[in-house]
Amino acid sequence: MMIRKEIIALLLAGGQGSRLGVLTKRIAKPAVLFGGKYRIIDFSLSNCINSGIDTVGVLTQYQPLKLNSHIGIGKPWDMDRMNGGLTILSPYLKGEIGEWYLGTANAVYQNIDYINKISPKYVIILSGDHVYKMNYSLMLDFHKEKGAEATISVIDVPIEEAPRYGIMNTDDKGRIYEFEEKPEHPKSTLASMGVYIFTWEVLRDYLIEDNGNPDSDHDFGKNIIPEMLRDGRSMWAYKFTGYWRDVGTIQAYWESNMDLTKTVPKLNLFDPAWRIYTPNPVKPPHYIAPCGNVKRSVIAEGCMIYGRVRNSVIFPGVYIEEGSVIEDSIVMSNSRICADSHLNKCIIGEHVVVGKNVRIGTGENIPNELKPGMYNSGITVVGEDAKIPDGTEIGRNVVIDIGAGPEDFLSQTVPSGKSIVKGGKCQ
C-alpha cells in the first residue's frame, strides 16, 4: 500500500547554463559547486524535504554524470525511501522512437507515467538553477486557498532588471491576467522564479495538448502558461520576499558566493530550522597553520591553510601553501595553490594546481576576446583539472580551459582578456 502523496516535485535539472562558460562545460548548471560545500541543486532539494515534500523526480539530460553521482538515491536529503523518495528521470527510448527532452514542458510530458503512478493532487515544478530558501508548503496553502489551478512564485525585481525575466501582470488580489517573457517595457516588476504549482489533472491535459502542437517550443513559460491564461484558468502569483538568486552568469555566481562572506549574509545557511543538505565529504576539520591567516571567508573541512585568505570561499580539501594570498576568490574542492601565489578575483575549479609564484587577476579589466559577453566583469576563471605553471602572470577576464597544462601556456604572461585552450595554442 502506498500512502497517497498530496504533492510531488519535479525538478528540472537538465539545463546547461551556458552563460557560466567553462564552469558548465562538463557538468549541468545544477551541479555547479556553491558556497564552500554545496551544489546549486542542493537548495531546491533541501527546500523540498524541509517543506515536507518527500517525493521528487529529478529530470536530467545535459552532462548528468556528476549530478547523478551527487544525488545518488537521495540519502543526504532523507529521500532514500520505500514510499516515494527521489527518482532520477532521464530521457529514454520508447519502442522505435527515442527522444531528448525538447523543452521544460515536454520533459514533464515524457514522464506523465511516473506522475500518474503516484497520482498526486498537485505537482510543483522547480528548476535546479537557483539559490534560495523557500517553504513550498506555504505556497501550496496559498494555491489551495485561492482555489488556483496554477500558482506561480514571483519576486519583486528592480524595474531596470525586469526585461531579463518573465514578468507577471496581476490584478490587486494577485490573480495573473498576463504573462510577458522578457518584455522590453515591463508593466510590473513581478518576475517569475521558475517555481510553479499546478493542479495535476489540469496540467496533464495541457501537457498532452501541447505535445500535439508541432509549433510549440514545449516550454512552461512560452507555451503552457500563456495557453492556460488564454483559457481563463485560475492562475495566481505568489509573492516571495526572501533571498533568491539566479546564478546564471559568471558575475552573478561570483557575487552570490561573495555574499556568504559578509558578517551577516543575506542568505543565512546557519539556520538550524532550514538546513541545506549535501553529501558530506569524509575529511577532517580544516587546519589553519601558524603562518596562516583567514578573514571574512568561508572555509570548508579538509582544507590546509598556510597562506592568507581574504573575502573568499574555499571548498573542501584545498591546500593553500605558505606565502600565498587569496582575495575575493572562489577555490573549489581539492585544488592546490602553491607557495607565494597571489590570486585576486578569480574562480578556481576543482583539482586545479596553481604553481608557485603565480599572479592571477592583475592588470586592466579588458573583456575576454573570444567571449566578451561571458567574461567581462574582471573575474578570471580556471577550469577544473588545469595546471598553471610556476611564475605565470594571468590578467583579468582570462579563461583557462578544463585540463589545460603547462604545454598549453606559451608564455609566462597571459594578458587580460586572453584565453588558454587545452590542446590549442595560446591565442
Added chain:
Amino acid sequence: MKNTIGIILTGGKKRELKEMTIKRASAAIPVGGKYRAIDFVLSSMVNSGITKVGVITQYNLRSLMDHLGSGKEWDLDRRHGGLYIFPPSLSGDDTGWYRGTAHAMYSNLTFLKRSDEDYVIIASGDCIYNMLFDDVLKYHIEKNADITIIYKEMEGLSQKELSRFGILEVDNDERIIDFQEKPLHPASTKCSMGIYIISRKMLMSILEDCAAHGYYDFVMDVIIKRLRTLRIYGYKFSGYWRSINSIEAYYKCNMELLQPEIREELFLQGDRKIFTKVRSEVPAKYNEEAEVRNSLVADGCIIEGFVENSVLFRGVTVGKNTIIRDSIIMQDAVIEDNVELNCVILDKNVRITKGKTLKGEKSWPVIVGKRIVV
C-alpha cells in the same frame, strides 16, 4: 579480510577521564574536532574489509548508540552482516549486567555461533589510530598463533603513564612470555593496544570455559592465565596510536592532531578514511576580527576572535576580543565576547558568558562539563 568479524569493547566508566565520561562511555568521547573515539577502530575494521561488527556496550550507551545509528556512515547498514549492538539484557539465569569483557562476549555467544567467518578481531573502542588488520591476520596465520595481540613500544611515556596499560614482554620469536595488566612498576615499554586476533572456534570454546569456571575478564582470565598453554604472539605496530585512558592522554592526543604528519597518517591515507556520523553543517565562517593560528576548525563554526593551538568542534561560536589558547572546545559551545580561555576543555553545549577567564595548565586542563553556563 572477508573471513573475519569484528568485536568492539566500549568499556566502562573511566575514573581517569573525570567529568568527560559521566554521561558517556569512553569510546564515545569526542576527539579531533568531529570524531568520537570509536570511529577510529570502526573505520579501521571497515577499511580492512570487515563487514560484520558487533559493538558490546553497557555503560552510558545512549550517546554511543545515537552516534552509531544503523551504521550508515561506515557502510555497515547491510542486509547481511553489518553493525550489531549488544547492550546487556536479562535472560534465563543471567542478571543482565556484564561482569567483564569475557562475560560480555559469552553473553552474546550466539553472534559468534551464527557467524561462519574463521577469525575474530577484538578491539577496544577508545584508541586513536588508523591501521589495516590484513597484515596482522597474515602474521597470525604464519605464526600459527592461538591469539595475536597488537602492541606498541611507548618509549616516551613515564612510569605513571605506562602503568595505565597492559605491559607485555616477548621472546625472540615475538611470543608473549609475560603480560601484566596495569602494573605499578612496568617491566617494559611494550603496551598492549587491546587488539586481539583469535579464531572464532577457539574464542567460543575459551568463553564457554571461562563461563563454566566463573571467569569474567578476557585479559586477566584468558590471556594472563594461558600464556603457557596457548601460543600467544605479539604483533608490533609502529604507526601512531594513542589510548584515551586519562585526561592527560586525551588532551595530549588532541593537541598532537595539530601536527601535520600525524593528521596525515590518521586522516589522509588514500582510501583509508576515518568515517563518522555526519552533521549537515555549513563550512566555517571567519569574520573580520578572526585571528586563527595552528588550530583545527570543524564545519559550522563562526569565528570572530583569536584562537591558537586549539581544536574547535562543529558549531562553535567564538565572540569578539575573545582569546582561546591550547584548548579543546566541543560541539556547539558558545564563547561570548571578551572571554579568555587557556588550557581548557569545554564539553558539548557549554556557554561562556562575556568577560570570563578560565585558566588551566597543560598538565591539568580545566574541564567544563556538558551544558554548563559559566
